[in-house]
Structure formats: structure tokens, C-alpha cells
Amino acid sequence: MKSELDIMLTVDGAEERTTVEPRMLLIQALREKLGVKGPHIGCESGRCGACTVLVNGEAVKSCMMLAAQADGAKITTAAGLAAEDGTLHPLQQAFHEHHALQCGYCTPGMLCAAMDLLKTNPKPNENDVRQALRGNLCRCTGYQHIVDAVLSAAGTLGSGASAVKGAAE
Amino acid sequence: MNAPDLNTAQRAETGKHTGKAMRRMEDMRFLTGRGRYVDDITLPRQLYAHFIRSPHAHARILKINTEAALAVSGVKGVYSAEDLHGTRDVPPNWVLPGSQVKGRPALAREIVRHVGECVAVVLAESPEAAADAGALVDVAYDPLPTVFSASDALKENAHKVHGDLPGNIATTFKTGNGGYEEALEKAGREIAFSLRNQRLVPFPIEGRAVNADFDPATERLTFYTAHQIPHMLRRMLAGALGFPEHKLRVISPDVGGGFGPKMHFYPEELTLARLSCLLKRPVKWTERRSENVAATTHGRDHEMEVRVAVQNDGKVLGLKLDSKANVGAYLSSMGTGVPTINVALFALGVYAIPHSDVTITCAYTNTTPVDAYRGAGRPEAAYMIERVMDRVALELGLDPAETRKRNFVQPDQMPYAQPTGTTLDTGEYAMTLDLALKNAGYEGLRKEQEEARKKGRYLGIGFSNYTETCGMGNGYLLQFVGFDRGGYESAVVRVHPDGRATVLSGSHSHGQGHVTTFAQIAADELGIAPEQIEVLQGDTDMIPFGIGTFNSRSVPVGGSAVKVAAGRVAAKMRRIAAHLLQCEPEKVLVEDGIFKAADGNGTVTVERVAHAAWTGHDMPYEMGIGLEETEFFHPQSMSSPYGAHIALVEVDPETGEVELKRYIAVDDCGVIINPLLARGQVHGGLAQGIGQALYEDAGFDAQGRPALEPSIPRFDMLPRFETDHTVTPTPTNPLGAKGLGEAGAIGAPPAIVNAAIDALWSLGVRALDMPLTPERVLTSIRNAANKETEV
Numbered sequence: 010m011k012s013e014l015d016i017m018l019t020v021d022g023a024e025e026r027t028t029v030e031p032r033m034l035l036i037q038a039l040r041e042k043l044g045v046k047g048p049h050i051g052c053e054s055g056r057c058g059a060c061t062v063l064v065n066g067e068a069v070k071s072c073m074m075l076a077a078q079a080d081g082a083k084i085t086t087a088a089g090l091a092a093e094d095g096t097l098h099p100l101q102q103a104f105h106e107h108h109a110l111q112c113g114y115c116t117p118g119m120l121c122a123a124m125d126l127l128k129t130n131p132k133p134n135e136n137d138v139r140q141a142l143r144g145n146l147c148r149c150t151g152y153q154h155i156v157d158a159v160l161s162a163a164g165t166l167g168s169g170a171s172a173v174k175g176a177a178e
Numbered sequence: 179m180n181a182p183d184l185n186t187a188q189r190a191e192t193g194k195h196t197g198k199a200m201r202r203m204e205d206m207r208f209l210t211g212r213g214r215y216v217d218d219i220t221l222p223r224q225l226y227a228h229f230i231r232s233p234h235a236h237a238r239i240l241k242i243n244t245e246a247a248l249a250v251s252g253v254k255g256v257y258s259a260e261d262l263h264g265t266r267d268v269p270p271n272w273v274l275p276g277s278q279v280k281g282r283p284a285l286a287r288e289i290v291r292h293v294g295e296c297v298a299v300v301l302a303e304s305p306e307a308a309a310d311a312g313a314l315v316d317v318a319y320d321p322l323p324t325v326f327s328a329s330d331a332l333k334e335n336a337h338k339v340h341g342d343l344p345g346n347i348a349t350t351f352k353t354g355n356g357g358y359e360e361a362l363e364k365a366g367r368e369i370a371f372s373l374r375n376q377r378l379v380p381f382p383i384e385g386r387a388v389n390a391d392f393d394p395a396t397e398r399l400t401f402y403t404a405h406q407i408p409h410m411l412r413r414m415l416a417g418a419l420g421f422p423e424h425k426l427r428v429i430s431p432d433v434g435g436g437f438g439p440k441m442h443f444y445p446e447e448l449t450l451a452r453l454s455c456l457l458k459r460p461v462k463w464t465e466r467r468s469e470n471v472a473a474t475t476h477g478r479d480h481e482m483e484v485r486v487a488v489q490n491d492g493k494v495l496g497l498k499l500d501s502k503a504n505v506g507a508y509l510s511s512m513g514t515g516v517p518t519i520n521v522a523l524f525a526l527g528v529y530a531i532p533h534s535d536v537t538i539t540c541a542y543t544n545t546t547p548v549d550a551y552r553g554a555g556r557p558e559a560a561y562m563i564e565r566v567m568d569r570v571a572l573e574l575g576l577d578p579a580e581t582r583k584r585n586f587v588q589p590d591q592m593p594y595a596q597p598t599g600t601t602l603d604t605g606e607y608a609m610t611l612d613l614a615l616k617n618a619g620y621e622g623l624r625k626e627q628e629e630a631r632k633k634g635r636y637l638g639i640g641f642s643n644y645t646e647t648c649g650m651g652n653g654y655l656l657q658f659v660g661f662d663r664g665g666y667e668s669a670v671v672r673v674h675p676d677g678r679a680t681v682l683s684g685s686h687s688h689g690q691g692h693v694t695t696f697a698q699i700a701a702d703e704l705g706i707a708p709e710q711i712e713v714l715q716g717d718t719d720m721i722p723f724g725i726g727t728f729n730s731r732s733v734p735v736g737g738s739a740v741k742v743a744a745g746r747v748a749a750k751m752r753r754i755a756a757h758l759l760q761c762e763p764e765k766v767l768v769e770d771g772i773f774k775a776a777d778g779n780g781t782v783t784v785e786r787v788a789h790a791a792w793t794g795h796d797m798p799y800e801m802g803i804g805l806e807e808t809e810f811f812h813p814q815s816m817s818s819p820y821g822a823h824i825a826l827v828e829v830d831p832e833t834g835e836v837e838l839k840r841y842i843a844v845d846d847c848g849v850i851i852n853p854l855l856a857r858g859q860v861h862g863g864l865a866q867g868i869g870q871a872l873y874e875d876a877g878f879d880a881q882g883r884p885a886l887e888p889s890i891p892r893f894d895m896l897p898r899f900e901t902d903h904t905v906t907p908t909p910t911n912p913l914g915a916k917g918l919g920e921a922g923a924i925g926a927p928p929a930i931v932n933a934a935i936d937a938l939w940s941l942g943v944r945a946l947d948m949p950l951t952p953e954r955v956l957t958s959i960r961n962a963a964n965k966e967t968e969v
Binding site for chain 1: 201204205206207208211215306382384433434435437464466689690854855858861862865886887894898899922
């Protein structure tokens, strides 16, 4: 009764083949078929951005794309951002330095959305960041530390913006 | 007004590691997509659940037809209430004495009482099969009359939410020392108004998730759940299920945000545990967002009428509060406690108001149950008393900061027993307010406001000097208010033979960063680096009975347990080191894992000490074996964090838009363990408090269905926050720390609404309810204008 489709994806550098129902979403294929658990499901309706991945270098909410549409694509998730020796990508390092994550659930999607921003606009100002990332919800951080992290990774963070008052480090 | 360096002057002494902005040790797995949340766990022979939920706010269930659903390939079964006979309702865990208790049924029996209530559940071999079959379950309903608000539910002749409960009253709570009428006579002036704390959807980005796994071989039930309080859930689940508690293991791995709702016990959890035991297979369920907004508990929903007796100098002599709280269709875990105790006890805030008279009535309605959400009752109290203070100032033409100072409880009055029943342990409210005024550049702001007004622009400045309470007090006090929990927290500190340490904690981080802060606390005691310490939480088989994470209690209570346990281990390490160094234990110093005698003769490493402890080699028999201590830290009383917040808004009277231009927060949570993480907590709380003030609303439609997206703030909807701290250590625990997680959510709503009213006061605007949507602001301006023309 069901017609299954064979698809091929390159996920974080590894070639993966699987079969999916035509209706299966990319996020479901990644999580359920391929065991790629970095991107998360937060709303299934494109509102929260927790499922954001890079599809051929562009940020895509993977709950808004069918797995079959991504056939042949190169998918990058948060797990694929670090160097092969494990060294964090400067954006990941900036998230760590600026305490830009708390529960961590939105973080993989947030990183992918920010990667896309920095590719299209390598020197964003604060307003650029707030506009570009508005499709990704975070309920923990109030966003300021994420903004600081992205600006810092881009080298456009004003001095002192993120200093913790009274903290000897 | 200028008090230079208040902040640093007041900063309490901290240690080598505590007080430092250490970066989080738990970050790595989240940054690399390796967090482990419940939905990431799939077990062999996994079954998947899909719940059938009521689309009606109140209806009789006539028939559940499962035939078509059962025909779907891969479906294991469809279950309704009759299949779960013998299962108790999900009971509340905090029941104010005298309450009428209606717990949540695991699956509805005959009647559904809110949209989203569970009616049946499909189990299948795949999530897709479960959902496909779920769409084919045909439930016939006969809709019944509905009531949605507390004030409607409390009217005579209101429809009954529960047939056997006339009046819909869950409980009525009264407190205060009375004497309001006399106070009014003396004061000579009364200010009265009504306020509404709208219903909020907590909205963690990870919804709830469960994987219930009964193992017939060991007769043990392993229960994975995204939860804040694993041990308490074990107790509540075992009780409702009739399952032996010692054979029930709750594992809560990484949790994708909580904010309160994940500290409750839910019908889905009971149903899934029961079905796993019945079918002897693991059953998994991951909440969808549409389920989250309808079935996971909501917050607030409190309607208030307040009257204050005030002198012409702004001194408030009496307060009378009559309040109606909506608890929803059933009592959730915190039952009738949060809307009564957590509101009424804090009704007087940080002010010495001689007379008070507080009545709160809790009403059942045909809505999603309301329970603890970030702040849990204290935001409602703070919103009321802080609105009162700005209102008093505006009515009397006084400065709102000065008005507050005239009413503050003074430092020399501490500890101060409020007649409503809480005790403020510490607070230097004027000092903290002065720092906020300084950081805001307050005098300049008033000038800016004046200048802008001349140009037809409406700037407003609003204040909030909230207080709250953190780290629940001792068990005896909790028993007195019907809270069926202890007020302690557990910690085990174990130093291994290699000199590294494990900390087990009954608290459970859902983003707060305990792995780092608790390691900082233990490191200062043990004399080793935080990186040598692993903090483990969230597994009831591994961790001594704990109470969990809520009430901003993890650092003050859980952190104190770590400090005390680690201190005892450190004392034993000093005794062993002293023996090895042949000196007195008091003479032993430790730093970076090296012990030495104060007078300088020789050193031993922590590894050497730990090896001696775990082998008994080179040790006298009396020294005993091991380096491990367990502490159940049980505070006598609670701490009272507080803060001074100032909001600057600009309101466009043509469009009704409110722009939050600046937000200045000075919080006092006592001693700060990690200032970077503390700031993260403040930011997160502010985002939710600002969300409540400006944007968020559960947004029920006429049928009682909540909105799918309740306007959660996005990046471009929040300003850059200006945060700072004063440090007034609490004497209620050995860290001097008070708790901070809920501060922003408590402080922000009144500051922002006060600012908007300040902006529009000259236009006659007096009443303004949250959220401050353009439509609501415009209506207030128009109503004010109409009133003027009437006069």
C-alpha cells in the first residue's frame, strides 16, 4: 500500500541511504531513520526553529521540508560544525564563552541559523542578528548572550558588551 | 543619591572557584548536538503512544469507536478509561487544608472538562501508525455548558465544573492581621483598583516526553521522563499506580527547559506507566506542541481587587486584597497551594504596612489546569503590590522611588515577620533601589521624559521592588500548609582513589548549569579543581532521595547540601593528610590537590590521601574507610531574594504600541556562585516577565481552545538588559545564597506596566491590563478620553 522512496543524504560528511514514506519530514528521517539526534523537534510547524539544519549550506527548518525533497543534499547539523580533531567551530566556542545556551534544546538549530547568517552577512550588527535569528525561539536565555556570541564570532561585538560586572576571571 | 561602588562594596567573600564566571562544563555535548533528551532514547521492542484528546471544554463522552483504528497495520491496541480500572486519579501534592480536591483522571471517565483532556490512547509499533490510527478513533460527545473564568465560575448559578461540587470553589484562603477599616479611617484616603494576571503558557521548547519500560524479568519499571523532580515523581507515580516505590526507577536525562510545568505529575505519565506494566513493553510518547499548549499546565490566571489606605505623604497604612484564582478543571500537583500561599504571604512585598486583610478564592473552570510557572504565585503578589506603589505615587504626585522608601521595611527590622505569614530574612531595599536609580541615570531620565512630553512623545518610567522566597523551609512548616514534601535537598560527595570526585545531587538541572556551579562549590571545599569533579543528577537508583529543582531552591538548598557534604569529606581528608604529614589537622592546608603542613614540613597529594582512605594502608584503624559523605540539607526557614527594577517605555498614543526602550535590573540573591550563570538566569526570567507584560496570553477562543502560539518573545521583541546585583547574604544557609531563577519573571511585569501607565497618566489612563497589546492600550486611551468628556 505504501510506496517507499529510496533517498541518499550526506549528513555531516557521511553518506547515508535510507527509505522514507513520501510524507516523511526531513527532521523525522534524520532523527528516526538515521539516528541523527542533534536537531530537535519543538513545534512541527516551522515556528520554533529547533530543527534547523544546513541543507547545501543554507539554513532550513527541517520540519518544513520533506525528506524526499532533500534527496542528494548535503546536510550539516551542529554535530558537523567542529573540526575533525574535535576543535569547536569559532561560533560554537563563542556560544560557550558567552553562556549562550542553557537547556541546550534550541542550540543545535540556533547554531545552524547563525552559521547561515554569518555566511550571508559576515559582519552583522546587533539588529542584523536579532532580525536574522527571529525564526528561532529560545525560552531560556532571553537571547542577549546568543546575540553577543554571534557578534563575537563575527568580530563585531563592542568592547565591554558582555563583561560580567564584578567578576574576576 | 550617588553611592559609589555599592555593588562591589557589598559583595560577599567567595572562594577560589565560587564567585568566578566559570564557563559551563556541560556545554560541550549541547554545542555538538549530543545532548541526550528523552525523545532521543528508543528501546528494543519500543511501542509508541498517541493520545486522543477532547476538542470540547466540557462534554459527555457518548461512545468511543475504535474499530477503524484497530485495523491500521502496526496498531497494538486502543485504550480508554475502562482498560485502566484500578488506576487512581493523578492527585495534587499540595493541598491547602480544607480544599475540595478533584485530581486529574488518567483517561477521562464519562465527562471531559477541558480541551486537551486525554480520552483514549493508541499504542503502535511506529509513531506514524499510532498517529494514523489516532485520527481514526471516533469519539461521540454531547457538549455541556462551559465556564472559563474564575469570576464567572464563582457567580451564583454558574455551571458546575464537577457535578458534586456546587459553587466551583476549590478553596478559600484568608490571611493578614485585619484592621483595614481602622487603617483607612486613620489614613484618610483610599486608592482602589482591579488587576488581572493573565493566563500564560509556559512553553519550554522541548515539550514533555516519556518512555515507560517495565521489565518482567526484574519486575522493575524504568521511567524516562523530561522532569524537574525525579524523586518526587517516583513517589507520586508509585502511589497512583500502586507500584512498589523501591522497584520504580525514574531517569530524567537532559531536560529541554522546564519553568515549572515539568515538576508536575501528569495523566499521560500514569497511563503510559500502567500500559507498559500491562503489555510488558516499553511505551514512548513525545508531546506535540498542540498538546503542550492544551494539556501541559498553564500559569497565573488571577483576578484581583485591591484597596489601600494611604496617607498624603504616601505611607500605606492598610491593604485589602480580594482575589480570585482560576485553577482550571482539576487540581494539578501544586493544587491549591500556589494560588493561595505563594500569593497571599507576599501581598505586602518589601513594605511595612501595618494592617492587611487578604482573601483568595480558588475556582474550578473548564480550562487546562493552572499550576506553578516561573515565579508561581509570587509574580501575582509582586504585580499587585508594585502596581499599588506606583499608583500611590501618581495619585499623590510623589516620586515612585521616594514613595517606596517611605514604606520599605528597614534593615534594622530584619528578620521581619509580615502579618500575612512570611518572614523576610534580609534586605537593604533602599541600597538596592539606589543602585538601580544610579544605573538608570534616573534624574536624567525624568528630564528626558519631560522634554519628550513637550514634543508630544509619551515616555514612561516604571518601578518594581519585588521580593519572593526561595528554598522552601523545613518540613514541619510545609506540613502546616498542606505541602506533602520535605524542604531539604540531598548530596553525596565521593572522592575516588585517584583524587577525582563525584557529586550526586537530588536537584535536577533543566538548563541552570548545576554541573558547573555545584562543582565550583565542592571544589572550594575539597581543594581540587572543578574540572576534577563530576556532578550527576536525574536518576533515582543512583541518587539519594531528593526534592528536585523548583522554587529557585537548587543553589540555596541543593548547593548547600553539596557544601556541607564536601566540607565533611574535606575534614576527613585533612585528618588523613595530618596523619601522613605527622602534624595537627588544624595545621593542614590544601590547594590544587596538594596538602601541606602550615609550618612547611613536606606535602602529600590528594591521590595519596584518597588511596589511604580507600585502602586503610598507613592509617590507624579508628580513621575508618572511605571518603564519602551524604548530606540532607534541611533549612530552618526560607530566604528572601529581592530586587529593584526600572523600565523605560515609549507609548505611541496613535497606534497603541509600547516600546520597551531600557530595562534596568538590580537583583539581590545573596552570595553569587557564578556571576555569568546568574546573569543568564536573570536574562531568562526577564524575557518571560517582559513576555507576560507585553506579548503573551494563553488566548482561549470562545470554545476554550488555547492558541497554538501564545506570542513567545523572539529575538527582535526584547531589548538589551542592563543587569547588576547587590549582595545581602542570607543567614538561612551556609552559602549565603538566596536563589535567582525566578527573579526576572517576578520583577518585570509591574515595572513595565507601571511605566506604560506613567507614560499615559496625563491622558487619564488608569487601568491597563497585560499583555500591553496595541489594541488594549488604544482602548484604555479611548476609555480615558471618553471619561474625560463625560466629566
